[in-house]
Amino acid sequence: MQSLWDDPRRLKWMGGGYDQPGIHSISVDPRDLRRIAIAASVGGVWESTDDGESWTLGGKGMRAAYLPPEQAGEPEAQDPHRLVRCPAEPDEFWVQHHNGIFKSVDGIAGWREIFPPHEGGFGFAVAVHPRHGERAWFVPAVKDEFRYPKDGKLLVAMTEDGGKSFEYFHRGLPQDSAYDLIYRHGLVVDDEGDGLAMGSTTGGLWFSTDGGESWNGARARLPPIYALAMA
Secondary structure: OHHHHOOHHHHHOOOOOOOOOEEEEEEEOOOOOOOEEEEEEOOEEEEEOOOOOOOEEOOEOOOOOOOOHHHOOOHHHOOEEEEEEEOOEEEEEEEEEOOEEEEEOEOEOEOEEEOOOOHHHOOOOEEEOOOOOOOEEEOOOEOOOOOEOHHHOOOEEEEOOOOOOOEEEOEOOOOOOOOOOOOOEOEEEOOOOOOEEEEOOOOOEEEEOOOOOEOEEOOOOOOOOOEOOOO
């Protein structure tokens, strides 16, 4: 992506949890393979419509709570932790941001902030239902210096109405002394939208076959799990 590297707006990118910014989410539009959306931490959300030859910076409506109020809306300063697109509704995106959750229904241009009732919406992972863009899953945690589940209780949050309301599921998940952080690519959903898998940075691995309402865990603890994929 030499064109993005050479874009003068990229010079405003900065490190967040790491010393350097990094691109972590790449989403190709299933209707047009030349149309690519990306997210960078800390560098905002971008889109190319010509296979990476040029880039448009999106992010209007996002808010960076870690900056002074007059700078909080700057698109280059946003820290999306993960960006996902609904395959069946390709203009619908979700972003798990450093300080909240954001939803778009018109590509990367305009975003609406979601206000879940649990810890202000901090987390890293988000998965969207493959056919229903209003349904998505998140794994809340406590920020900034802690980065583990509130009160040591691992939960999965799910919305079916675009973030107007949330349900919180914990059946089968550790509810005592759980320090499992689910990283950016550690939560995935299958092609039917019922099966989910989740892996943590402390080696926990769980599976759900009912849309996240209940979970079964692997017996053994594994090395830190940074990414999962459905086979």
